[in-house]
Amino acid sequence: MTFFRLFEFLVAFLYFAGALVFLVGLVTHKTSFTKVSIWTTATSFGLHTIDLLVTWLHSGGLGADQGPFYFSLLAWCFLVIFFAFWWRLRMKFLALIASPLALIVFTSSLAISPSTQPVPQTFVGLWFGLHIGALFVSIALLAMAFGSGVTYLYLEKKIKTKARFKGFSRDLPSLHTCDRVNHVSVVAGFPLYTVGILSGFIWAAFTWKHMFSWDPKEVVSLLIWLIFAYVFHQRLAIGWNGRKPAKAAIWLFLLVIASMLFINFFVPTHHQFQM
């Protein structure tokens, strides 16, 4: 597996290079840097995909070495969603959030040692796949909303206070663009999150014969779901836009990440990643 480790370090390094070059491009206003950065990230994304597939086949099914594999998969989801936004909405600036996040999550996946527990066969079920897939994609969407939310707040403050646009703020997208990222993320992310949580409960019902077990992770997820539902409703029915949903998306994402880092590692739960 040592060669494999090297391969994974190469992926991490390429993510790092991609993020760094993108930043350099922003500071120097040179589009060539942005292009190089996107290609670097894309290359590393391709290698990452291979890495994930190999791990998966090697373990003969989902969830073989739980923690690392899931973290790596989450990093991968961030980039899938970023490329979707970039391709359909031409929002390159999200690379600013996507590649560093992918880098952090992916390198932490390298830092976690795989658990040696054999996983129950039921993990391979459709419900479990749906649970992981839908949740991760919706978290990735939230990550994009987080990035665009921070950009939105920064830009709006500049416009409201009549500050001047200097340096890299000149190249940032319009408020409307940032708001649309939020819109797409909320409108697509909330249903996915709902599907993710529901499929988790259904899987639990099949596996442990009870749906809800007051597991800390489950409680926090429900809390996040309630906030998410509120934002979804306000955005679609009341016509929230601009600062409020931007702030809400930032908090939601921070909550998700905090629950992931804190609960999955330090609280006794059946969502545990072994250290």
Next chain:
Amino acid sequence: MNQTIYLIGLNHRTADVSIREQLALPDCNPCLQGLVRPDGPIREALILSTCNRVEFLVVGDPQKDPVQEVLHFWGSTCSVDAQTISKHAYTYQGLEAIHHLFTVASSLDSMILGEPQILGQLKQAYRKAVEYGSARVIVSRALHKAFSVAKRVRTETAIASNAVSISYAAVELAKRIFGDLAPQRAMLVGAGEMAELAATHLLGAGIQGITVANRTLCRGEELADKFGGKAIAFEELVDHLPEVDIIISSTGSQHAVIRARDVKKVLKKRKHRPMFFIDIAVPRDIDPDVNGLDNVYLYDIDDLKEVVEENLAERKEEAGKAELIVKEEVDSFALWLKSLALKPTIVDLLERGEAIAEKEIKKTLKSLGPEVSPAVHEALQVLAHSLIGKLYCEPIAYLKRRSKEEDTLTKCIHDTRRMFNLDNEQVPQDAHKDRKTRTCPHKTANERFWPHK
């Protein structure tokens, strides 16, 4: 080479408009009108004549006083005595002339720093000179270089990135808020001159439509016709606010026309979609508290003036950076000028050949493996180098024969350098394209993905 580049001209700094009017040369063919003639001192010429400057870029024989020739030609064409011209004109020679040309092309010498029109005018002037046949090797090269310098300055510095007129600054801010302006509507409250200008710019930026609310309805209708919009009665102003996104106000009213509490109600009706108020009236028309509402942005005349002043100051800062780029490019042009002599070109050509020979020898030796005898090695060396020598023998002889004819020599050397790519240049694909129209490829992708709400 007995040719020197000269630049003779005047601009808004050295001559006032009455003089510039007299000395303008809008349609002048230097070949037909005798400035460039086979026996004369001037071999190439380009004339740039705009409302702010008239300039001659000429290449001529320094022994025959081409400057005097230009001044004489200029005076007789415009019927102005040469003394008046020389009082206002400046003359640059050699690299100074090139430096001035690059400075003009990069819009560093314009009345409004960084304005883009000058580059278009220069391209036009060059096109004409090529048509007339008065632009040959040196002028062509200088102009192509000038265009690429201007492009570099525009992309690498922020000299042209921010608006320096109030109405443009308003449009730029609107773009920062709404992105694409196509789905947006604007409203003119009152019909001041500056508001009209801003409306024209907004239409230019592709805005959907314009509503005009004016106290005298017939004047409002007149304006609405001009912009292809609709006129409404001034009293119905607030009722129509939910339909518009950008409001430009410039009435002579003594108190606020639009109050914050009105806007609050309007926001509810429009589901909090953003609004942008531009208040160019003095005293102000729009309650300043409006800026405190969510998703509403208000800029008054002072704010816009400040933006413009800051942008101008920034352009001045950027001019320093641009100046460095210009200097760098002048140096590289100087190298090219030097290479136009025969000897360096022959040296370059042979060096290029030697380099190719060495490279191929290395490759062949590699493919032969490690067991190559010194004799084979030697034979390879001889073969490669003599091949190169024989190949270049004829072109070099041809160039030497041309050195008796000064006129064609420059062109031949220039062509040779380009044919064998001795200057390692990369020709950009859009070298001859004017970048006036910018397409916006993302709009359709946007709409495909998520139709407008």
